[in-house]
Amino acid sequence: MFLFYIIVGLLIYLFYLIFRYFQVKANAFSKDEVIKAAGRQAKKLEYVDPEITCDFCGCKIDTRKYKVCPHCGGPYDKDIEWTSRHEVEEAFVERETLHLISKRQQKAAEESGKILARIKRSIFIIAILNLAAITVAIIYLNNARNSRYMGKTELNDTKYENYTEASYNIVGDGVLFDDGRVTITLEKFYVSDRVRDNEIDGYKYGNVKAAIHVINRLNSDILVTINSNSINGNSQSSYYISTYDYFKRNSDSVIYEKIYEMPYQSVSEIIFSRVSISNDDFTYNEAAETPICIRTDTDFSYTLPVKQDANLIFTSDKADVYSIYTEEDYNPRYLLYVVNKTDKDYMIKGTEVKIAGDEHGLYCFSESQVPAGYTFISNIHSYDAEEDISKKDCSLSIFFSCEEDPRYDFSTGYISLK
Missing domain, CATH: 2.60.40 (Immunoglobulin-like)
Structure with missing residues (x-):
């Protein structure tokens, strides 16, 4: 997660650098900036209107006072003395403006070069971090995948075991x-x-x-x-x-x-x-x-006995069912014993339990095997751990399925656990 935040931060920084790069490049060639630069250079000229000679009558014209010749009224806007003076001014402004623009371009190139170098470094770092993240993810997924596989395990896998x-x-x-x-x-x-x-x-x-x-x-x-x-x-x-x-x-x-x-x-x-x-x-x-x-070849066998004070709540030629309420191990519950009296293997495939008619009152086994001659034992709890089910009318119905021969299927019907 920390690596993710670093990558996000670098991406935000990269977008900022890209924005700054294009901003610097755009300002170097901005029309408004060129006009302002030309204006600044024009202000550097000390403008003094000269006296010129009228081309029509030969009299002197003070261009600071008169827009035409005061003697003959002739215009002087085409006069070579006047026009050459302005051509020099325009050439100066243009030359100085181009020089200023060149300096701005050089400065912009230097700054954009620095920004571009930062962009490249950021992209490189992000690429390395992404590669590292992908590598870590691949290693993690590979280890997770491999960890699910079982191999040749150890018999004594802890120092406390001695099998x-x-x-x-x-x-x-x-x-x-x-x-x-x-x-x-x-x-x-x-x-x-x-x-x-x-x-x-x-x-x-x-x-x-x-x-x-x-x-x-x-x-x-x-x-x-x-x-x-x-x-x-x-x-x-x-x-x-x-x-x-x-x-x-x-x-x-x-x-x-x-x-x-x-x-x-x-x-x-x-x-x-x-x-x-x-x-x-x-x-x-x-x-x-x-x-x-x-x-195996051992003769030992031990079948857990039904508790002596358990109640026989169902009996037939196929099975006996016993129940007893207990709070052993601080775990209040009913213990259910099912004794398979036949030579057939049964599966308990359907069990319905009730508390005072509520079919969702008890937690019981769902599907379990009861082989021929075996005794099946299960706990029956209330969904509410604090509920005292010993004082309530609890009942269940068990369906026995004989997959070998369905003719031997049977059900107990609802029987009280008391």
């Missing part, structure tokens, strides 16, 4: 997507001993990273989106893994994605609900058609 390879391994090839042009593979898991306690539910949050290998064989940059909200029998409205990164053309990269809010350190199963790839002009736009399940 090591997990004791369990992926079963199978771990391929999330492969069409010959783009290949995405989940290769390994890494764990760190820096874990933290969940003081409310009595378990430890795991500190796990997943190594994802992305090979882009296309001659264009790609955007890769990878989402997973289901792991070890648990699903949630937020993502355990969420990748939204750009990869350069013809690149081979390994990135390490942290798994957030995962109970304990072992991954027995992780399900990716979305794996999609596209380039900037969408001439390439592909995605995995179905969720991808990756398993």
